[in-house]
Structure formats: structure tokens, C-alpha cells
Amino acid sequence: MKITIQTQITAPINLIWTAFTSPRHIPNWNFASEDWHCPWAKGELKIGGKFTHRMEAKDGSMGFDFNGTYRGIIPNKKLSYLIEDGRSVEITFTQLGKESIITETFEAENTHSEELQRNGWQAILDNFKSYVEKIAPDALHFEIEIQAPVSQVKKHMLDEESYRLWTTPFSPGSYYEGNWKKGSQIYFLTQDENGEKSGMISKILQHIPDHYISIEHLGMIDKGKEITSGPEIETFQGITENYSFSAKNDKTVLQVDIESVGEYKDHFNDTWPKALEKLKEICEK
Known part of the structure; x- marks a missing residue:
């Protein structure tokens, strides 16, 4: 039964x-x-x-x-x-x-x-x-329709060269080190004028090609120093950032969801829509 x-x-x-x-x-x-x-x-x-x-x-x-x-x-x-x-x-x-x-x-x-x-x-x-x-x-939720197939949207979102372009609203010069394979550690970074790195230490929890990516944020890098415990990271350690891709006729619906980010909420509410519009522009060229 x-x-x-x-x-x-x-x-x-x-x-x-x-x-x-x-x-x-x-x-x-x-x-x-x-x-x-x-x-x-x-x-x-x-x-x-x-x-x-x-x-x-x-x-x-x-x-x-x-x-x-x-x-x-x-x-x-x-x-x-x-x-x-x-x-x-x-x-x-x-x-x-x-x-x-x-x-x-x-x-x-x-x-x-x-x-x-x-x-x-x-x-x-x-x-x-x-x-x-x-x-x-x-939690934060962002969504955009892009006039391009899922495979193209995902390619431009993750490729190193185009990633540097669409993430500019977060911080000019943004880039990543690592890869997007499930279980991999990945660093989301910027560099200051002295070449010192700052950014996030993260892990790819889930990656189902052309469907879904889940990222867990583990810690931060501050001027080259890795921080994985302490009050500096309590507001975001362990939260996930999830991307889902779905086909809608000849378009792609991209959804981005982020768990509570504390003091960074206003920043992401301002920058994520701008970043998605930039990604849309790149994909629709």
C-alpha cells in the first residue's frame, strides 16, 4: 500500500x-x-x-x-x-x-x-x-530569462574569461581558481594593487550538467590569509549558493538562490541583478 x-x-x-x-x-x-x-x-x-x-x-x-x-x-x-x-x-x-x-x-x-x-x-x-x-x-532569490540555450548560458557563466566579465558588478577583477566539478574546492577571488588575494573559499556540493549547481561557502581569504573559523565568517560559513538552469522554448531561465548572508544582503540585492543582466548581454551577443 x-x-x-x-x-x-x-x-x-x-x-x-x-x-x-x-x-x-x-x-x-x-x-x-x-x-x-x-x-x-x-x-x-x-x-x-x-x-x-x-x-x-x-x-x-x-x-x-x-x-x-x-x-x-x-x-x-x-x-x-x-x-x-x-x-x-x-x-x-x-x-x-x-x-x-x-x-x-x-x-x-x-x-x-x-x-x-x-x-x-x-x-x-x-x-x-x-x-x-x-x-x-x-534568503535571496534572483531570476532572469536569457535568449540562448542552456548549454550556452552555462558555458558563459562558468568559463574563466566570461566569468571575469559578468562578475564585474561584484568587484572589478573578479575571477576564480579551481574547477566546477562536484566535490572540488574553488576560490572566488579579487586582487588588490599589491597582488594580495581576497575572496571566498568554497566547495562544489552538486553539479548536474545543464541543470543545477550548488556551492557551499566554507570561509574567506583576507589579504592572502585563509580564514575558516572565527567571528569573521560566522554570518556565511556553510551557506549555499545555488544555480538552476531550465529551458523555456528557445530561452533559458536562470535562477540563483542564496541562503541568509547577514550584513551582505543589501550588497547582493544590488549587485546580483546587475551581474545577471551582464551575463544576459554576453549570452545574447
Whole structure:
């Protein structure tokens, strides 16, 4: 028997996807009642990747590991996995303007009643909705339509030469060192008049060609010195910056979503639209 539950969330789809799949976010919503919690989560978001969500009663009286294996991943659209006991779960993410519908279908087990299982899974999904809508106001979302195919938009966005051009609004002379492969460390940099580097230390969490890129920011470089702990980076360490590319007839819809960036919010609200317009200009030449 399969059971289907659903919720509707007011938040950008990229943020919803990130909050649902990131081990950094999962402990904040993955519990069915206030007397339970999810102390930690870990996993690798790839086909065949394993994950574990630790579920415990807050009084320490009981707990278990919820283990599974990812079977299907289409960022911002669909996720499926097998639970350790062999039951399947499928989640769809449907964007409807500023709203998104999350539909979750799972195979029931034989120990508990259908009602108890439905209510438990729905309670977790309701917690997810509340959590995402709580963090959404501090997140940033930018979107642009570009008259060019996805492959061309992505090429100009990531190639070293064109990257230096479209990122000028952030800081003249912006460039990167590293590559965009999943798992790679990448540095987003500028240099001062003395040749000293400053910028961000980051990691490519996910890269699905022509569809999706997720970047996690780990620290910063200040005049050549790497900083990966301390008060200087507390506002942004661990946040993700996500790009999604989707085809719309002969155009590309590029969406950029960034989690809360604290004091940098006004800066990015000003510079990201200018940078995307510059990228659009480059792609449409």
C-alpha cells in the first residue's frame, strides 16, 4: 500500500530543495513531534548515495537510524530513494509562481496503522514547511530569462574569461581558481594593487550538467590569509549558493538562490541583478 501526503510552501524552489536535501538543514525539521528530534544527518546526494538521519526521543529513552539509498535525483523537481527495509519513497517538487507543492508518496510498512503512518509523515512535512517559510525571508532569490540555450548560458557563466566579465558588478577583477566539478574546492577571488588575494573559499556540493549547481561557502581569504573559523565568517560559513538552469522554448531561465548572508544582503540585492543582466548581454551577443 502506498500513502501520499502533500504541503504547499511559499518560498523559492531552490531554497526548498536545499532545505530538504542538505544535512545542515535536515535536523531542523525532521521530527514528527516536539518530544523527538533529529540530532544529525549525513549523506551523499547522488544516485546510489547513502544517507542516515538519526532520530531520537529528547529524553534519550529510544532512538534509531533512518537509512536509505538515493535512486533518482532531478534537482528542484524530483527525489526518490529506498529505505533500508526496501520500501520506496518519491517526492515531487512543483513550482507554481511563488508557491511550491511538495508531494511525498511512500510505501507503508505493516507494523503500524495507515492513519498513524500518514499522520507521522505529514507532521514531518508540516515541520518542513514551517522551517522553510521561517528562513525564506532572509534568503535571496534572483531570476532572469536569457535568449540562448542552456548549454550556452552555462558555458558563459562558468568559463574563466566570461566569468571575469559578468562578475564585474561584484568587484572589478573578479575571477576564480579551481574547477566546477562536484566535490572540488574553488576560490572566488579579487586582487588588490599589491597582488594580495581576497575572496571566498568554497566547495562544489552538486553539479548536474545543464541543470543545477550548488556551492557551499566554507570561509574567506583576507589579504592572502585563509580564514575558516572565527567571528569573521560566522554570518556565511556553510551557506549555499545555488544555480538552476531550465529551458523555456528557445530561452533559458536562470535562477540563483542564496541562503541568509547577514550584513551582505543589501550588497547582493544590488549587485546580483546587475551581474545577471551582464551575463544576459554576453549570452545574447
